[in-house]
Amino acid sequence: MAVIPVDIAGRPYEVQVGSGLLPRLAELAGPRLRKRRVPIVTDAHVHKACGAAVEASLAAAGHEAAWRILPPGEATKSWEQLAATVDWLLAEEVERGDHIIALGGGVIGDLTGFAAAILKRGCNFIQVPTTLLAQVDSSVGGKTAINTPAGKNLVGAFHQPALVLADLDALGTLPQRELLAGYAEVVKYGLLGDAPFFDWCVINGAAMLAGDAALREYAVAHSVAAKAAIVKADERETLGLRALLNLGHTFGHALEAQTGFSNRLLHGEGVALGMVLAARFSARRGLIAAADAERIAAHFTDVGMASEIATLGLNCDGQALVAHMLHDKKMDAGTLPFVLLRQIGEAFLAKDVDLGEVATFLDAELSGRR
Known part of the structure:
Protein backbone atom coordinates (compact mmCIF):
# COMPACT_ATOMS: atom_id res chain seq x y z
CA MET A 1 0.00 0.00 0.00
CA ALA A 2 1.13 3.55 -0.77
CA VAL A 3 0.48 6.44 1.62
CA ILE A 4 0.72 9.94 0.19
CA PRO A 5 0.58 12.95 2.55
CA VAL A 6 -1.30 16.04 1.44
CA ASP A 7 0.36 18.78 3.47
CA ILE A 8 -2.28 21.50 3.46
CA ALA A 9 -1.43 24.10 6.09
CA GLY A 10 -3.51 23.42 9.19
CA ARG A 11 -5.47 20.56 7.55
CA PRO A 12 -3.02 17.83 6.51
CA TYR A 13 -4.39 14.42 5.59
CA GLU A 14 -3.37 11.16 3.98
CA VAL A 15 -4.31 9.43 0.77
CA GLN A 16 -4.00 5.67 1.18
CA VAL A 17 -3.78 3.66 -2.04
CA GLY A 18 -3.93 -0.12 -2.15
CA SER A 19 -6.06 -3.24 -2.40
CA GLY A 20 -8.46 -4.45 0.27
CA LEU A 21 -9.16 -1.08 1.86
CA LEU A 22 -12.97 -1.21 1.77
CA PRO A 23 -13.18 -4.26 4.07
CA ARG A 24 -10.92 -2.30 6.46
CA LEU A 25 -12.87 0.96 6.24
CA ALA A 26 -13.84 1.13 9.92
CA GLU A 27 -10.32 0.21 11.02
CA LEU A 28 -8.67 2.80 8.77
CA ALA A 29 -11.15 5.54 9.65
CA GLY A 30 -10.61 4.73 13.33
CA PRO A 31 -11.77 7.31 15.88
CA ARG A 32 -13.14 9.54 13.12
CA LEU A 33 -16.27 7.36 13.32
CA ARG A 34 -17.59 8.66 16.63
CA LYS A 35 -21.13 7.31 16.62
CA ARG A 36 -22.90 4.05 16.01
CA ARG A 37 -24.62 5.33 12.84
CA VAL A 38 -22.25 6.40 10.09
CA PRO A 39 -23.70 8.59 7.30
CA ILE A 40 -22.65 7.38 3.84
CA VAL A 41 -23.56 9.04 0.54
CA THR A 42 -23.24 6.87 -2.56
CA ASP A 43 -25.01 6.03 -5.81
CA ALA A 44 -27.04 2.98 -6.75
CA HIS A 45 -24.29 1.34 -8.84
CA VAL A 46 -21.61 1.73 -6.16
CA HIS A 47 -23.95 0.59 -3.42
CA LYS A 48 -24.66 -2.60 -5.33
CA ALA A 49 -20.95 -3.26 -5.92
CA CYS A 50 -19.44 -2.15 -2.62
CA GLY A 51 -22.21 -1.71 -0.08
CA ALA A 52 -21.96 -5.16 1.48
CA ALA A 53 -18.22 -4.85 2.13
CA VAL A 54 -18.69 -1.46 3.76
CA GLU A 55 -21.57 -2.67 5.93
CA ALA A 56 -19.58 -5.71 7.06
CA SER A 57 -16.59 -3.55 7.99
CA LEU A 58 -18.71 -1.13 9.98
CA ALA A 59 -20.70 -3.87 11.70
CA ALA A 60 -17.53 -5.63 12.84
CA ALA A 61 -16.51 -2.41 14.60
CA GLY A 62 -19.93 -1.86 16.18
CA HIS A 63 -21.24 0.68 13.66
CA GLU A 64 -24.29 0.82 11.43
CA ALA A 65 -24.36 2.33 7.94
CA ALA A 66 -26.90 5.08 7.32
CA TRP A 67 -27.22 5.15 3.53
CA ARG A 68 -28.20 7.93 1.17
CA ILE A 69 -28.29 6.25 -2.25
CA LEU A 70 -28.45 8.66 -5.20
CA PRO A 71 -29.00 8.13 -8.92
CA PRO A 72 -25.72 7.64 -10.82
CA GLY A 73 -24.61 10.23 -13.32
CA GLU A 74 -23.59 13.87 -13.67
CA ALA A 75 -27.19 15.10 -13.25
CA THR A 76 -26.94 14.21 -9.55
CA LYS A 77 -24.62 17.21 -9.01
CA SER A 78 -27.62 19.55 -8.78
CA TRP A 79 -29.20 22.09 -6.46
CA GLU A 80 -32.05 19.67 -5.81
CA GLN A 81 -29.84 16.77 -4.74
CA LEU A 82 -27.61 19.07 -2.70
CA ALA A 83 -30.60 20.43 -0.77
CA ALA A 84 -32.06 16.96 -0.24
CA THR A 85 -28.70 15.61 0.94
CA VAL A 86 -28.24 18.45 3.43
CA ASP A 87 -31.76 17.85 4.76
CA TRP A 88 -30.97 14.14 5.12
CA LEU A 89 -27.74 14.86 7.00
CA LEU A 90 -29.61 17.19 9.34
CA ALA A 91 -32.22 14.49 9.94
CA GLU A 92 -29.35 12.12 10.77
CA GLU A 93 -28.25 14.68 13.37
CA VAL A 94 -24.77 14.98 11.94
CA GLU A 95 -22.56 17.17 14.10
CA ARG A 96 -19.56 19.24 13.07
CA GLY A 97 -17.17 16.73 14.63
CA ASP A 98 -18.69 13.78 12.77
CA HIS A 99 -17.35 12.40 9.48
CA ILE A 100 -19.59 11.89 6.46
CA ILE A 101 -18.37 9.22 4.05
CA ALA A 102 -18.44 9.88 0.29
CA LEU A 103 -18.39 6.46 -1.36
CA GLY A 104 -18.25 6.65 -5.14
CA GLY A 105 -16.87 8.56 -8.08
CA GLY A 106 -16.33 12.24 -8.67
CA VAL A 107 -20.03 13.11 -8.69
CA ILE A 108 -20.58 11.66 -5.23
CA GLY A 109 -17.36 13.12 -3.87
CA ASP A 110 -18.13 16.59 -5.19
CA LEU A 111 -21.73 16.64 -3.97
CA THR A 112 -20.95 15.14 -0.54
CA GLY A 113 -17.95 17.37 -0.02
CA PHE A 114 -19.97 20.48 -0.83
CA ALA A 115 -22.76 19.36 1.50
CA ALA A 116 -20.17 18.83 4.24
CA ALA A 117 -18.67 22.27 3.56
CA ILE A 118 -21.95 24.11 4.11
CA LEU A 119 -23.58 21.91 6.77
CA LYS A 120 -23.32 23.73 10.11
CA ARG A 121 -20.61 25.91 8.52
CA GLY A 122 -18.36 22.94 7.90
CA CYS A 123 -18.42 19.26 8.80
CA ASN A 124 -15.79 16.59 8.25
CA PHE A 125 -15.89 14.06 5.46
CA ILE A 126 -13.91 11.08 4.22
CA GLN A 127 -13.40 10.42 0.53
CA VAL A 128 -13.64 6.76 -0.50
CA PRO A 129 -13.23 7.03 -4.30
CA THR A 130 -14.29 4.00 -6.34
CA THR A 131 -13.45 5.19 -9.86
CA LEU A 132 -10.04 5.75 -11.40
CA LEU A 133 -10.89 9.38 -12.13
CA ALA A 134 -11.86 10.04 -8.53
CA GLN A 135 -8.86 8.19 -7.12
CA VAL A 136 -6.29 10.14 -9.13
CA ASP A 137 -7.99 13.52 -9.25
CA SER A 138 -11.29 14.64 -7.79
CA SER A 139 -10.97 13.04 -4.33
CA VAL A 140 -7.74 14.93 -3.62
CA GLY A 141 -7.38 18.67 -3.19
CA GLY A 142 -10.65 19.83 -1.67
CA LYS A 143 -12.55 21.13 -4.69
CA THR A 144 -16.25 20.43 -4.19
CA ALA A 145 -19.12 21.67 -6.34
CA ILE A 146 -22.39 21.16 -8.15
CA ASN A 147 -23.38 22.01 -11.71
CA THR A 148 -25.92 24.64 -12.76
CA PRO A 149 -27.64 25.39 -16.08
CA ALA A 150 -24.91 27.99 -16.67
CA GLY A 151 -22.09 25.45 -16.52
CA LYS A 152 -20.11 22.80 -14.69
CA ASN A 153 -18.84 23.17 -11.11
CA LEU A 154 -19.81 26.84 -10.91
CA VAL A 155 -21.16 26.63 -7.35
CA GLY A 156 -18.96 25.04 -4.72
CA ALA A 157 -16.34 25.43 -2.02
CA PHE A 158 -12.79 24.46 -1.15
CA HIS A 159 -13.23 21.86 1.59
CA GLN A 160 -10.50 19.32 2.25
CA PRO A 161 -11.35 15.75 3.28
CA ALA A 162 -10.00 14.30 6.52
CA LEU A 163 -8.84 11.11 4.80
CA VAL A 164 -8.86 9.52 1.34
CA LEU A 165 -9.03 5.73 0.96
CA ALA A 166 -8.48 4.59 -2.63
CA ASP A 167 -9.20 0.86 -2.86
CA LEU A 168 -7.76 -0.42 -6.13
CA ASP A 169 -10.05 -3.46 -5.98
CA ALA A 170 -12.98 -1.16 -6.68
CA LEU A 171 -11.56 -0.48 -10.13
CA GLY A 172 -12.38 -4.07 -11.04
CA THR A 173 -16.09 -3.25 -10.77
CA LEU A 174 -15.92 -0.47 -13.39
CA PRO A 175 -17.17 -0.71 -16.96
CA GLN A 176 -14.30 -0.27 -19.41
CA ARG A 177 -15.64 3.08 -20.52
CA GLU A 178 -15.49 4.46 -16.96
CA LEU A 179 -11.97 3.11 -16.49
CA LEU A 180 -10.81 4.78 -19.70
Whole structure:
Protein backbone atom coordinates (compact mmCIF):
# COMPACT_ATOMS: atom_id res chain seq x y z
CA MET A 1 0.00 0.00 0.00
CA ALA A 2 1.13 3.55 -0.77
CA VAL A 3 0.48 6.44 1.62
CA ILE A 4 0.72 9.94 0.19
CA PRO A 5 0.58 12.95 2.55
CA VAL A 6 -1.30 16.04 1.44
CA ASP A 7 0.36 18.78 3.47
CA ILE A 8 -2.28 21.50 3.46
CA ALA A 9 -1.43 24.10 6.09
CA GLY A 10 -3.51 23.42 9.19
CA ARG A 11 -5.47 20.56 7.55
CA PRO A 12 -3.02 17.83 6.51
CA TYR A 13 -4.39 14.42 5.59
CA GLU A 14 -3.37 11.16 3.98
CA VAL A 15 -4.31 9.43 0.77
CA GLN A 16 -4.00 5.67 1.18
CA VAL A 17 -3.78 3.66 -2.04
CA GLY A 18 -3.93 -0.12 -2.15
CA SER A 19 -6.06 -3.24 -2.40
CA GLY A 20 -8.46 -4.45 0.27
CA LEU A 21 -9.16 -1.08 1.86
CA LEU A 22 -12.97 -1.21 1.77
CA PRO A 23 -13.18 -4.26 4.07
CA ARG A 24 -10.92 -2.30 6.46
CA LEU A 25 -12.87 0.96 6.24
CA ALA A 26 -13.84 1.13 9.92
CA GLU A 27 -10.32 0.21 11.02
CA LEU A 28 -8.67 2.80 8.77
CA ALA A 29 -11.15 5.54 9.65
CA GLY A 30 -10.61 4.73 13.33
CA PRO A 31 -11.77 7.31 15.88
CA ARG A 32 -13.14 9.54 13.12
CA LEU A 33 -16.27 7.36 13.32
CA ARG A 34 -17.59 8.66 16.63
CA LYS A 35 -21.13 7.31 16.62
CA ARG A 36 -22.90 4.05 16.01
CA ARG A 37 -24.62 5.33 12.84
CA VAL A 38 -22.25 6.40 10.09
CA PRO A 39 -23.70 8.59 7.30
CA ILE A 40 -22.65 7.38 3.84
CA VAL A 41 -23.56 9.04 0.54
CA THR A 42 -23.24 6.87 -2.56
CA ASP A 43 -25.01 6.03 -5.81
CA ALA A 44 -27.04 2.98 -6.75
CA HIS A 45 -24.29 1.34 -8.84
CA VAL A 46 -21.61 1.73 -6.16
CA HIS A 47 -23.95 0.59 -3.42
CA LYS A 48 -24.66 -2.60 -5.33
CA ALA A 49 -20.95 -3.26 -5.92
CA CYS A 50 -19.44 -2.15 -2.62
CA GLY A 51 -22.21 -1.71 -0.08
CA ALA A 52 -21.96 -5.16 1.48
CA ALA A 53 -18.22 -4.85 2.13
CA VAL A 54 -18.69 -1.46 3.76
CA GLU A 55 -21.57 -2.67 5.93
CA ALA A 56 -19.58 -5.71 7.06
CA SER A 57 -16.59 -3.55 7.99
CA LEU A 58 -18.71 -1.13 9.98
CA ALA A 59 -20.70 -3.87 11.70
CA ALA A 60 -17.53 -5.63 12.84
CA ALA A 61 -16.51 -2.41 14.60
CA GLY A 62 -19.93 -1.86 16.18
CA HIS A 63 -21.24 0.68 13.66
CA GLU A 64 -24.29 0.82 11.43
CA ALA A 65 -24.36 2.33 7.94
CA ALA A 66 -26.90 5.08 7.32
CA TRP A 67 -27.22 5.15 3.53
CA ARG A 68 -28.20 7.93 1.17
CA ILE A 69 -28.29 6.25 -2.25
CA LEU A 70 -28.45 8.66 -5.20
CA PRO A 71 -29.00 8.13 -8.92
CA PRO A 72 -25.72 7.64 -10.82
CA GLY A 73 -24.61 10.23 -13.32
CA GLU A 74 -23.59 13.87 -13.67
CA ALA A 75 -27.19 15.10 -13.25
CA THR A 76 -26.94 14.21 -9.55
CA LYS A 77 -24.62 17.21 -9.01
CA SER A 78 -27.62 19.55 -8.78
CA TRP A 79 -29.20 22.09 -6.46
CA GLU A 80 -32.05 19.67 -5.81
CA GLN A 81 -29.84 16.77 -4.74
CA LEU A 82 -27.61 19.07 -2.70
CA ALA A 83 -30.60 20.43 -0.77
CA ALA A 84 -32.06 16.96 -0.24
CA THR A 85 -28.70 15.61 0.94
CA VAL A 86 -28.24 18.45 3.43
CA ASP A 87 -31.76 17.85 4.76
CA TRP A 88 -30.97 14.14 5.12
CA LEU A 89 -27.74 14.86 7.00
CA LEU A 90 -29.61 17.19 9.34
CA ALA A 91 -32.22 14.49 9.94
CA GLU A 92 -29.35 12.12 10.77
CA GLU A 93 -28.25 14.68 13.37
CA VAL A 94 -24.77 14.98 11.94
CA GLU A 95 -22.56 17.17 14.10
CA ARG A 96 -19.56 19.24 13.07
CA GLY A 97 -17.17 16.73 14.63
CA ASP A 98 -18.69 13.78 12.77
CA HIS A 99 -17.35 12.40 9.48
CA ILE A 100 -19.59 11.89 6.46
CA ILE A 101 -18.37 9.22 4.05
CA ALA A 102 -18.44 9.88 0.29
CA LEU A 103 -18.39 6.46 -1.36
CA GLY A 104 -18.25 6.65 -5.14
CA GLY A 105 -16.87 8.56 -8.08
CA GLY A 106 -16.33 12.24 -8.67
CA VAL A 107 -20.03 13.11 -8.69
CA ILE A 108 -20.58 11.66 -5.23
CA GLY A 109 -17.36 13.12 -3.87
CA ASP A 110 -18.13 16.59 -5.19
CA LEU A 111 -21.73 16.64 -3.97
CA THR A 112 -20.95 15.14 -0.54
CA GLY A 113 -17.95 17.37 -0.02
CA PHE A 114 -19.97 20.48 -0.83
CA ALA A 115 -22.76 19.36 1.50
CA ALA A 116 -20.17 18.83 4.24
CA ALA A 117 -18.67 22.27 3.56
CA ILE A 118 -21.95 24.11 4.11
CA LEU A 119 -23.58 21.91 6.77
CA LYS A 120 -23.32 23.73 10.11
CA ARG A 121 -20.61 25.91 8.52
CA GLY A 122 -18.36 22.94 7.90
CA CYS A 123 -18.42 19.26 8.80
CA ASN A 124 -15.79 16.59 8.25
CA PHE A 125 -15.89 14.06 5.46
CA ILE A 126 -13.91 11.08 4.22
CA GLN A 127 -13.40 10.42 0.53
CA VAL A 128 -13.64 6.76 -0.50
CA PRO A 129 -13.23 7.03 -4.30
CA THR A 130 -14.29 4.00 -6.34
CA THR A 131 -13.45 5.19 -9.86
CA LEU A 132 -10.04 5.75 -11.40
CA LEU A 133 -10.89 9.38 -12.13
CA ALA A 134 -11.86 10.04 -8.53
CA GLN A 135 -8.86 8.19 -7.12
CA VAL A 136 -6.29 10.14 -9.13
CA ASP A 137 -7.99 13.52 -9.25
CA SER A 138 -11.29 14.64 -7.79
CA SER A 139 -10.97 13.04 -4.33
CA VAL A 140 -7.74 14.93 -3.62
CA GLY A 141 -7.38 18.67 -3.19
CA GLY A 142 -10.65 19.83 -1.67
CA LYS A 143 -12.55 21.13 -4.69
CA THR A 144 -16.25 20.43 -4.19
CA ALA A 145 -19.12 21.67 -6.34
CA ILE A 146 -22.39 21.16 -8.15
CA ASN A 147 -23.38 22.01 -11.71
CA THR A 148 -25.92 24.64 -12.76
CA PRO A 149 -27.64 25.39 -16.08
CA ALA A 150 -24.91 27.99 -16.67
CA GLY A 151 -22.09 25.45 -16.52
CA LYS A 152 -20.11 22.80 -14.69
CA ASN A 153 -18.84 23.17 -11.11
CA LEU A 154 -19.81 26.84 -10.91
CA VAL A 155 -21.16 26.63 -7.35
CA GLY A 156 -18.96 25.04 -4.72
CA ALA A 157 -16.34 25.43 -2.02
CA PHE A 158 -12.79 24.46 -1.15
CA HIS A 159 -13.23 21.86 1.59
CA GLN A 160 -10.50 19.32 2.25
CA PRO A 161 -11.35 15.75 3.28
CA ALA A 162 -10.00 14.30 6.52
CA LEU A 163 -8.84 11.11 4.80
CA VAL A 164 -8.86 9.52 1.34
CA LEU A 165 -9.03 5.73 0.96
CA ALA A 166 -8.48 4.59 -2.63
CA ASP A 167 -9.20 0.86 -2.86
CA LEU A 168 -7.76 -0.42 -6.13
CA ASP A 169 -10.05 -3.46 -5.98
CA ALA A 170 -12.98 -1.16 -6.68
CA LEU A 171 -11.56 -0.48 -10.13
CA GLY A 172 -12.38 -4.07 -11.04
CA THR A 173 -16.09 -3.25 -10.77
CA LEU A 174 -15.92 -0.47 -13.39
CA PRO A 175 -17.17 -0.71 -16.96
CA GLN A 176 -14.30 -0.27 -19.41
CA ARG A 177 -15.64 3.08 -20.52
CA GLU A 178 -15.49 4.46 -16.96
CA LEU A 179 -11.97 3.11 -16.49
CA LEU A 180 -10.81 4.78 -19.70
CA ALA A 181 -12.44 8.06 -18.70
CA GLY A 182 -10.39 8.04 -15.50
CA TYR A 183 -7.23 7.24 -17.41
CA ALA A 184 -7.42 10.64 -19.09
CA GLU A 185 -6.65 12.25 -15.74
CA VAL A 186 -3.65 9.94 -15.28
CA VAL A 187 -2.21 11.01 -18.62
CA LYS A 188 -2.82 14.63 -17.69
CA TYR A 189 -0.12 14.56 -14.99
CA GLY A 190 2.45 13.51 -17.56
CA LEU A 191 1.42 16.16 -20.06
CA LEU A 192 1.32 19.09 -17.66
CA GLY A 193 4.63 18.59 -15.89
CA ASP A 194 6.22 15.15 -16.14
CA ALA A 195 7.26 14.01 -19.62
CA PRO A 196 8.81 10.74 -18.34
CA PHE A 197 5.46 9.84 -16.79
CA PHE A 198 3.74 10.39 -20.13
CA ASP A 199 6.31 8.03 -21.65
CA TRP A 200 5.46 5.55 -18.86
CA CYS A 201 1.79 5.83 -19.82
CA VAL A 202 2.56 5.14 -23.47
CA ILE A 203 4.51 2.02 -22.50
CA ASN A 204 2.36 0.75 -19.62
CA GLY A 205 -1.07 2.34 -20.00
CA ALA A 206 -2.71 -0.55 -21.85
CA ALA A 207 -1.45 -3.15 -19.35
CA MET A 208 -2.52 -0.99 -16.42
CA LEU A 209 -5.99 -0.63 -17.89
CA ALA A 210 -6.11 -4.39 -18.49
CA GLY A 211 -5.73 -5.00 -14.76
CA ASP A 212 -2.05 -5.23 -13.78
CA ALA A 213 -2.24 -4.57 -10.03
CA ALA A 214 1.29 -3.21 -9.57
CA LEU A 215 0.91 -0.83 -12.50
CA ARG A 216 -2.42 0.38 -11.16
CA GLU A 217 -0.96 1.17 -7.76
CA TYR A 218 1.94 3.03 -9.36
CA ALA A 219 -0.34 5.02 -11.68
CA VAL A 220 -2.69 6.07 -8.89
CA ALA A 221 0.00 6.79 -6.30
CA HIS A 222 2.16 8.75 -8.76
CA SER A 223 -0.82 10.81 -9.92
CA VAL A 224 -1.92 11.56 -6.36
CA ALA A 225 1.60 12.60 -5.36
CA ALA A 226 1.77 14.95 -8.34
CA LYS A 227 -1.54 16.56 -7.45
CA ALA A 228 -0.67 16.75 -3.74
CA ALA A 229 2.47 18.72 -4.53
CA ILE A 230 0.52 21.21 -6.65
CA VAL A 231 -2.30 21.56 -4.10
CA LYS A 232 0.22 22.13 -1.28
CA ALA A 233 1.80 24.98 -3.25
CA ASP A 234 -1.43 26.61 -4.47
CA GLU A 235 -4.44 25.26 -2.57
CA ARG A 236 -6.97 27.86 -3.71
CA GLU A 237 -5.68 28.38 -7.24
CA THR A 238 -4.46 31.92 -6.61
CA LEU A 239 -0.89 31.60 -7.91
CA GLY A 240 -1.56 30.05 -11.33
CA LEU A 241 0.08 26.72 -10.47
CA ARG A 242 -3.06 24.78 -9.57
CA ALA A 243 -4.72 26.11 -12.71
CA LEU A 244 -2.41 23.82 -14.68
CA LEU A 245 -4.52 20.91 -13.41
CA ASN A 246 -7.23 22.28 -15.71
CA LEU A 247 -5.31 21.15 -18.78
CA GLY A 248 -7.96 19.98 -21.24
CA HIS A 249 -10.81 21.13 -19.03
CA THR A 250 -11.75 24.41 -20.74
CA PHE A 251 -12.26 22.63 -24.06
CA GLY A 252 -13.63 19.54 -22.32
CA HIS A 253 -16.22 21.38 -20.23
CA ALA A 254 -17.49 23.13 -23.37
CA LEU A 255 -17.98 19.73 -25.00
CA GLU A 256 -19.75 18.46 -21.88
CA ALA A 257 -22.04 21.48 -21.85
CA GLN A 258 -22.88 21.00 -25.53
CA THR A 259 -23.83 17.38 -24.82
CA GLY A 260 -25.96 18.37 -21.83
CA PHE A 261 -23.65 17.03 -19.10
CA SER A 262 -24.99 13.58 -19.97
CA ASN A 263 -23.66 10.07 -20.48
CA ARG A 264 -23.21 10.98 -24.11
CA LEU A 265 -19.81 12.31 -23.04
CA LEU A 266 -18.26 11.36 -19.70
CA HIS A 267 -16.12 13.94 -17.93
CA GLY A 268 -12.88 12.04 -18.51
CA GLU A 269 -13.74 11.56 -22.17
CA GLY A 270 -14.23 15.31 -22.45
CA VAL A 271 -10.89 15.93 -20.71
CA ALA A 272 -9.08 13.56 -23.10
CA LEU A 273 -10.56 15.33 -26.11
CA GLY A 274 -9.84 18.66 -24.44
CA MET A 275 -6.17 17.80 -23.97
CA VAL A 276 -5.89 16.80 -27.63
CA LEU A 277 -7.49 20.12 -28.58
CA ALA A 278 -5.21 22.06 -26.22
CA ALA A 279 -2.18 20.36 -27.77
CA ARG A 280 -3.34 20.98 -31.34
CA PHE A 281 -4.21 24.60 -30.56
CA SER A 282 -0.76 24.97 -29.00
CA ALA A 283 0.74 23.59 -32.22
CA ARG A 284 -1.38 26.02 -34.25
CA ARG A 285 0.22 28.84 -32.23
CA GLY A 286 3.72 27.48 -32.84
CA LEU A 287 4.27 26.39 -29.25
CA ILE A 288 4.45 22.61 -29.40
CA ALA A 289 5.57 20.47 -32.32
CA ALA A 290 2.62 19.22 -34.36
CA ALA A 291 4.11 15.71 -34.16
CA ASP A 292 3.95 15.83 -30.37
CA ALA A 293 0.32 16.98 -30.46
CA GLU A 294 -0.51 14.04 -32.70
CA ARG A 295 1.46 11.70 -30.41
CA ILE A 296 -0.92 12.66 -27.62
CA ALA A 297 -3.94 12.01 -29.83
CA ALA A 298 -2.48 8.69 -30.98
CA HIS A 299 -2.00 7.48 -27.41
CA PHE A 300 -5.67 8.02 -26.57
CA THR A 301 -6.64 6.28 -29.79
CA ASP A 302 -4.32 3.37 -28.97
CA VAL A 303 -5.98 2.72 -25.60
CA GLY A 304 -9.47 2.92 -27.07
CA MET A 305 -10.53 6.52 -26.47
CA ALA A 306 -11.85 9.07 -28.94
CA SER A 307 -9.36 11.69 -30.04
CA GLU A 308 -11.42 13.54 -32.66
CA ILE A 309 -14.38 15.76 -31.73
CA ALA A 310 -15.76 15.30 -35.24
CA THR A 311 -16.81 11.79 -34.16
CA LEU A 312 -19.18 13.26 -31.54
CA GLY A 313 -21.56 14.50 -34.22
CA LEU A 314 -22.19 17.79 -32.44
CA ASN A 315 -24.81 20.01 -34.03
CA CYS A 316 -22.94 23.25 -33.41
CA ASP A 317 -20.09 25.41 -34.61
CA GLY A 318 -16.96 26.65 -32.90
CA GLN A 319 -18.63 29.84 -31.73
CA ALA A 320 -21.25 27.84 -29.82
CA LEU A 321 -18.52 25.95 -27.97
CA VAL A 322 -16.73 29.22 -27.19
CA ALA A 323 -19.99 30.58 -25.76
CA HIS A 324 -19.95 27.72 -23.23
CA MET A 325 -16.39 28.66 -22.29
CA LEU A 326 -17.50 32.13 -21.24
CA HIS A 327 -18.95 30.53 -18.10
CA ASP A 328 -15.58 29.01 -17.19
CA LYS A 329 -14.49 29.57 -13.57
CA LYS A 330 -11.11 30.86 -14.78
CA MET A 331 -12.67 33.94 -16.40
CA ASP A 332 -10.81 36.96 -15.04
CA ALA A 333 -11.68 40.57 -15.88
CA GLY A 334 -13.47 39.40 -19.00
CA THR A 335 -10.61 37.30 -20.35
CA LEU A 336 -10.25 33.53 -20.35
CA PRO A 337 -6.82 32.00 -19.69
CA PHE A 338 -6.11 28.70 -21.44
CA VAL A 339 -3.79 25.95 -20.26
CA LEU A 340 -1.55 25.26 -23.25
CA LEU A 341 1.63 23.26 -23.89
CA ARG A 342 5.12 24.36 -24.79
CA GLN A 343 6.07 20.70 -25.01
CA ILE A 344 4.94 17.41 -23.53
CA GLY A 345 5.57 17.86 -19.82
CA GLU A 346 5.46 21.66 -19.84
CA ALA A 347 2.07 23.32 -19.50
CA PHE A 348 1.52 27.01 -18.88
CA LEU A 349 -1.34 29.47 -18.47
CA ALA A 350 -1.83 31.58 -21.60
CA LYS A 351 -3.70 34.84 -20.98
CA ASP A 352 -3.52 36.24 -24.50
CA VAL A 353 -5.82 33.84 -26.37
CA ASP A 354 -8.28 35.40 -28.78
CA LEU A 355 -11.60 33.55 -28.58
CA GLY A 356 -12.27 34.23 -32.24
CA GLU A 357 -9.13 32.25 -33.05
CA VAL A 358 -10.39 29.45 -30.79
CA ALA A 359 -13.74 29.40 -32.61
CA THR A 360 -12.04 29.17 -36.00
CA PHE A 361 -9.81 26.37 -34.73
CA LEU A 362 -12.81 24.48 -33.38
CA ASP A 363 -14.71 24.87 -36.65
CA ALA A 364 -11.89 23.00 -38.38
CA GLU A 365 -11.83 20.31 -35.70
CA LEU A 366 -15.60 19.84 -35.82
CA SER A 367 -15.51 19.40 -39.57
CA GLY A 368 -12.64 16.92 -39.43
CA ARG A 369 -10.78 19.03 -41.98
CA ARG A 370 -7.80 20.21 -40.00
